[in-house]
Amino acid sequence: MESKINLKINESSTDFVRRNSSLIKVVNRPPGVNFYVARWDQKKPGTATFDHGKNSFSIENILSITAVEDSLSSQEGLVKFNVNAAPAATDLIGHDEARKKFISVLLNIRKAGWNIFIDEGDPRLRGQAMLNFALSESSSSSLDADYEPTFAEWMSTRSNMLWQFYANRVYLTVSFSREPTLLDPQKPGAYLISFTIESENEHYRGYVTPNQRAKWKSVLPSQLQYLPGMREKKEDELRAKGIRIDETYQNPPLPNLNE
Secondary structure (H helix, E strand, O other), rough: OOEEEEOOOOOHHHHHHHHHOOOOOOEEOOOOOEEEEEEOOOOOOOEEEEHHHOOOOEEEEEEEEEEEEHHHHHHHOOEEEEEEEEEOOOEEEEEHHHHHHHHHHHHHHHOOEEEEOOOOOOOOOOOHHHHHHHHHHHOOOOOOOOOOOHHHHHHOOOOOOEEEEEEEOOOOOEEEEEEOOOOOOOEEOOOOEEEEEEEEEHHHHOOOOOOHHHHHHHHHHHHHOOHHHHHHHHEEEEHHOOOOOOOOOOOOOOOOOOO
8 A cells, every 4th residue: 555645735536536546435425525535554654745835744654634525615626634643653652752743743834834823713822821821711722833832731731722824825723632541741642643734715614604605705704703803802801911912913814705
């Protein structure tokens, strides 16, 4: 079985399957959504390159990849990739080594030119301030990829917290999960790193309800209009506590809703 695969957002599913015919299994479930799945054994993991021009990057020790095509947006080709990878080619890994491996993954993404993304309704925090906010108030808020947590902070960070990015109309979310029965900091643990890569359109379709996806462009403005006020309110509360707000952060441009 081949171990290398190239991923490209908006590539046609036909071309993707043709290039990777020895790897891909097609799953049609639920109706209207096609999943193209590749799996590897941990002893012989896969590698992938996400092909995105100057923002391309590679992922190692891959265990599975799922590419998604939606019949409601079939002209867009593949709109999402879900990638699961191990931090190393072993079942168990020291917790501090896992921390360093994960930070290296984030650093490579930043070196490839990906910008940090903060959800439009969340406060514009950086570093330890964002980590503290996510741990105490909002575990779904994106953490700062430029901040290296201490070992104690790493062990306090919960599974499936998010580091989010965007580059040239594509969005990327990175997270990790750890085996909850192997949390002794002095003994090895087990980790999985997950990558979700979405087209700009697919990212913003996530702001509307499932039954609104077919008309998401007309619905999106009303869904977004409340978010700046939410951000402003929370930032005012944090400023009053002496917490610094990153005034330089700018939201990424919205998709063209007239296309």
